[in-house]
Amino acid sequence: MxxxxxxxxxxxxxxxxxxxxxxxxxxxxxxxxxxxxxxxxxxxxxxxxxxxxxxxxxxxxxxxxxxxxxxxxxxxxxxxxxxxxxxxxxxxxARPARWVVAVAGDSEMNTLEDLEGKTISTELVKFTKRFFESRHINVNVKFSWGATEAKIVSGLADAIVEITETESTIRAHNLKVIHEIMQTNxxxxxxxxxxxxxxxxxxxxxxxxxxxxxxxxEKLVMLKMNVPESKLPDVVDILPSLNAPTVASLYQSDWFSVETVVENSVVRDLVPQLLKAGAEGIIECALNKVI
Ligand SMILES: Nc1ncnc2c1ncn2[C@@H]1O[C@H](COP(=O)(O)OP(=O)(O)OP(=O)(O)O)[C@@H](O)[C@H]1O
Ligand SMILES: O=P(O)(O)OC[C@H]1O[C@H](OP(=O)(O)OP(=O)(O)O)[C@H](O)[C@@H]1O
Ligand SMILES: [Mg+2]
CATH class of the missing domain: 3.40.190.10 (Periplasmic binding protein-like II)
Known part of the structure; x- marks a missing residue:
């Protein structure tokens, strides 16, 4: 190029x-x-x-x-x-973050309407102004350079519009979320x-x-296991049906190799069930890409 x-x-x-x-x-x-x-x-x-x-x-x-x-x-x-x-x-x-309206945890403000005439601190000034205008709530939106949660604690603002992912910062400042205005990724x-x-x-x-x-x-893994022919229907039955599993016979035996892709989150519950159903030699492999 x-x-x-x-x-x-x-x-x-x-x-x-x-x-x-x-x-x-x-x-x-x-x-x-x-x-x-x-x-x-x-x-x-x-x-x-x-x-x-x-x-x-x-x-x-x-x-x-x-x-x-x-x-x-x-x-x-x-x-x-x-x-x-x-x-x-x-x-x-690997989740979206949220922009929320938050106030002091012990505040009597609980709804957007309670913010009428109040001062809101945020980095997202234009979006916040449009959001409140569209709801006909008059607020004074002030630009924040950051550390926005602190502005409620120090009395510089009545409320904030701020991004949160784990809510650690909200909790650390004893704030409460009263509304979510946007999810972002x-x-x-x-x-x-x-x-x-x-x-x-x-x-x-x-x-x-x-x-x-x-x-x-990132959300998926590959599971491989060996299964005797007599247990094959039971094992295949409990595999989540994302895709049909690949079943191949093992050389000169009545055992099969079963291979499937499942969500990472189900593996810890699935493996004990597979063992009970007769699977052996289970291996889990991380995947780099799924196209
Ligand atoms: N946990 C998070 N905290 C803040 N922003 C996040 C988070 N997760 C994703 N983002 C996204 O990151 C972008 C903001 O990133 P950026 O680093 O430029 O700002 P910042 O985090 O405020 O930086 P800094 O505070 O270091 O100046 C936004 O699009 C926001 O949605
Ligand atoms: O919900 P949490 O997981 O706690 O994450 C959200 C916090 O992270 C960002 O702060 P940043 O590090 O950008 O600092 P800043 O406020 O100075 O911009 C954001 O502004 C919140 O304060
Ligand atoms: Mg920031």
Whole structure:
């Protein structure tokens, strides 16, 4: 490819999770040192670190061809970009994060209407203003540079609109959530002109497919086991039916090898049941990609 794809990697909360996901997808991104242009082991891609908050602005203007950022910041800027794919991971988990309205735990405010005339501190100013305007609730929205939860404790705001993933920060400041205004996860977005360029589009689609494949694989494992012919129906019966299991006969014996892909979360309950049903020599293998 003579034109390299300019790819924005989010600097900050999503950085480590994103670099790890690319590694599992087949690309090594090296962000060591102070350079904001990390190396990548693919000479058709040029990486740039960019704050998640301004990624969609840079993708819309074409400074970056494609990038990863949260749905929240795309919504905040109402950016006109092509959303290539939803990638459901956050800073520490493979789940979406939530933007919530929170107040002091002992506050008498319990509904959005109770916030009429109050001061709200947030990093997501435009989205928050639009949210309350659409509900005809008058609030004074003040921009926060961060450490937003502290602003209720120190009396600088009556309420906050803040992102939460594990709720640790909410709990640490004795706050209560009174409303969820948005769920957010990472998205791969593309500049609309770059998306019309066949060469760039093919590269972006390759990245989207492999990132998804690695995310799907994270939730699944492969189970293999040996089963005597007489127990085969019982064992196959208790295997979750994601896909039909592969059953192959073992050389010169009346035993079979059974292989299937199951959700990681069911394995600890499934293995004892398989043993009881007559399976032996069970092995579990991690998967790198599922396409
Ligand atoms: N647990 C999380 N906490 C904060 N942001 C998260 C979390 N999980 C995912 N995100 C996403 O990360 C993006 C914000 O990341 P970014 O690092 O740029 O801001 P930040 O976390 O406020 O950075 P910092 O506080 O270090 O300046 C948003 O799109 C947000 O949805
Ligand atoms: O629900 P939790 O798992 O606790 O995560 C949410 C917290 O993480 C982020 O803080 P960040 O590290 O970005 O600090 P900041 O407030 O200074 O931006 C976010 O702003 C919340 O405070
Ligand atoms: Mg922050």
């Amino acid at each position: 003579d034109k390299k794809l300019k790819l924005g990697i989010p600097k900050g909360s999503l950085q480590n999770a994103t670099v790890n996901l690319f590694r599992r997808s087949g690309w090594k991104i090296n962000v060591e040192g102070r350079s904001y242009f990390p190396d990548i082991d693919d000479d058709t891609i040029e990486c740039a670190l960019c704050r998640a908050q301004e990624m969609s602005i840079n993708v819309e203007s074409g400074v970056i061809d494609a990038g990863l950022t949260g749905l929240d910041w795309i919504a905040e800027h109402e950016s006109d970009v092509h959303v290539v794919t939803d990638l459901v991971y956050s800073k520490v988990s 990472t998205q791969l977005i593309a500049n609309k002109t770059a998306w019309q360029d066949p060469v760039k589009r093919e590269k972006i689609e390759q990245i989207a497919m492999l990132l998804q494949a690695a995310l799907v694989a």
